[in-house]
Amino acid sequence: MNDINSINEYGRRIMKSEIKTDLSFEWQDKYLMNTLLKQFKTIYTYYNAPDGLSQDKSLSELNRLISNFNDRIINEKQFIDGAEKAINKLVEKFPEIKYRNEYDINYYKRNLAFAKRLLIYGEGGIGKSYYLYKLSEQLENKNIPYLCIYGKYTKKISKTIKEELIDLQGEFYLIIDAFNELSYSEQQEILKFLNIISNKSNINIIVSYRSRNLESDVENKLKEILTNYYKFEGVEYENSLERLIETYGIEFGKYLDIIETNNPLYLKMLFTILDTTSKNKKGRKKKRKYLDNKIGNLVQITSILEDYIKIISKNSDYWKVTKRICSFMFEHEKTAITYDEMKNLLCGFTDEYIKKMLKENLIDFYMYNNKRYYIFKMQYMSDYLIVRYLKCNICQII
DSSP: OHHHHHHHHHHHHHHHHHOOOOOOOOBSOTTHHHHHTTOOOOOOOOTTOOTTSTTOHHHHHHHHHHHHHHTTSSOHHHHHHHHHHHHHHHHHHOGGGTTSGGGOHHHHHHHHHHHHEEEEEEOTTSSHHHHHHHHHHHHHHTTOOEEEEETTTOOOOOHHHHHHHHHOOSOEEEEEEOGGGSOHHHHHHHHHHHHHHTTOTTEEEEEEEETTOSOHHHHHHHHHHHOEEEEOOOBOHHHHHHHHHHHHOOOGGGGHHHHTTTOHHHHHHHHHHHHHHSBOTTSOBOOOOOOOTTTOHHHHHHHHHHHHHHHHHTOTHHHHHHHHHHHHHHHTTOSOEEHHHHHHHHGGGHHHHHHHHHHTTSEEEEEETTEEEEEESSTTHHHHHHHHHHHHHHHHHO
């Protein structure tokens, strides 16, 4: 397990370095984490429950089984076999409860099957990697063995690890985040491996990818192997509003387009800007001049990006350079830019810009035909910036 532990530790260190904020939001799906961890709530009888249900020995037995499985004192088969017997006795004695999930064995089987084979997809930057990082933390705390591979940083699974996983007997989680970040050839290799271990019921397989960033044959094969798909929605809308109001007491109507993205990265940027600019040097509140809804959320988000980049870089040149890159991308119909192209644009500022933007998690890169291509980290960031570039050009013409 040394190789596995090394990869987990490597991924953990990188993720911790990327999480540079104490902000926390509630997720849109509050129950997903427990489902992925295969955790079930013990049962408390509901209002107007049948007389005698709360004291029934079969209910006590069902709760004992749930608690023991949550703590992994018993395995999945022992839990299901025991729970099915207890539930059958309860439903036979109290037939009116049979329509409630907690007294339906299929409810438990469905949740276990969902966590066993799951494909998570969603927009770039919406929090999939961070969520799977939090899942790995929970597994670590519960002493459940796992391997969490972040496709942005670990580009392949070694032969040694594959052989180790094939031979494993106990419960294990294989988590592969950002499958779209892997090269096409490595995706094909991992698909072959997933197909092999998909027959092993002790291994739970969870894979995530960025929407519309996989070849159709790869996406279809993943769906075939993993069978369950889940669209990741990001943070919870109402919670984002509450955090903005509680922290800053702002009129939040003009920020709704940002909040409605459910994207934790945009929200982090918004909080950073509000926190930095809420007061001027004399301590008086400073009014922000954000674009209103007449222009639309595309351009509004670039206002957030502009202020955020200026704040974290402490240098307006970074924003000017970013706009220059977007102009080039638009004029040449590109969504990525090579190092050489960037060097021609930025001259001596290239390496400094790349280093800072990589450190702040705003750009990323991939290799193709032995060339390094740089992209904006968030799925639509380049689109937003191109819209901003177009707006500036239109305003100049007018």
